[in-house]
Amino acid sequence: MAKTPSVPDRPPCRLYLITPPAIPDLDAFAEILDQALSAGDVAALQIRLKPAEEAVIRQVVAVLAPVARRHDVAVILNDRPDLARATGCDGVHIGQQDGSLAEARRIMGPDAMIGVTCHDDRDLAWDAAEAGADYVAFGAFYPTTTKATVHTPPLELLTVWQETVETPCVAIGGITVETAEIVARAGADFIAVSAGIWSYDGGAAEAVKLFNQKLNF
Structure with missing residues (x-):
């Protein structure tokens, strides 16, 4: 088995949650x-x-x-810098087809958090x-059912x-409790998880607890 790459002497990797693509019962999900x-520790919640x-x-952000x-978890909205600003989100996450970073910064202002999807392309990043x-x-580093998997970067890209x-x-992409430490050791600063939290058999709270145990190696 190949040795997992590892980056020493850096801050602990943190958890970044992404909502399910649809939330039928908003009040229940809020609980x-x-x-x-x-x-456990969570750095950010992306509303996607x-x-x-x-x-x-707007309703989902409000709740x-x-x-x-x-x-003390940052709120990031997917795709829409205009709506992120209008709803008071802390930042926005944009894909390669969601407009320019410069435009997102113009809309959101200098203090907002802006993240960019870069797939498996270091030059884009x-x-x-x-x-x-x-x-x-x-991403995606592992198969995922949350969205279509087109790009599959190697872990060495993180290193x-x-x-x-x-x-x-x-x-991002198909990361589970079982694979979280591998990805963190490879060099991720944050691990973004959706189904690995909300669809975890033991419940979302248990999943967050276990992810944090894996990330504090």
Whole structure:
């Protein structure tokens, strides 16, 4: 078995939660979220609803953002810098088809957190870092049912990035309790998880607890 790459002497990897793409019962999910955020360290919550009307997104942010902030968790909205600013989110996450980083920064302002999807492309990530992204996201590292898997970067990409660039990197895509430590040791600053939390057999709170145990190696 090949040795897992490891980056020494860096801050602990942290958990970055992503909502399910649809939330049928918002009040029930808010309770689950509150329990999950009480169970261990979480850096951010990305609200990612696809597809969803603007009114639905606004309602979800209005209900979930206060829950996240009670636990000192940053609230990131997917795709829509205009709506992120209008709803008071802490930041926005944009994909390669969601407009430019410069435009997102213009809309959100200098203090907002802006992350950029970079798939498996270090050059895209470098350009984003140079342009002032607060973090870049690589993935999918494992098969996932949350979205179509097109890009599958090697774990070594995280190691090289960690060793050469100061901008933090987020690893995403099919990461589970069983694989979290492998990805963290490879060099991820944050591990983004959706189904691995909300669909965990023992419940979301237990999943957050176990992920944190794996990330504090």
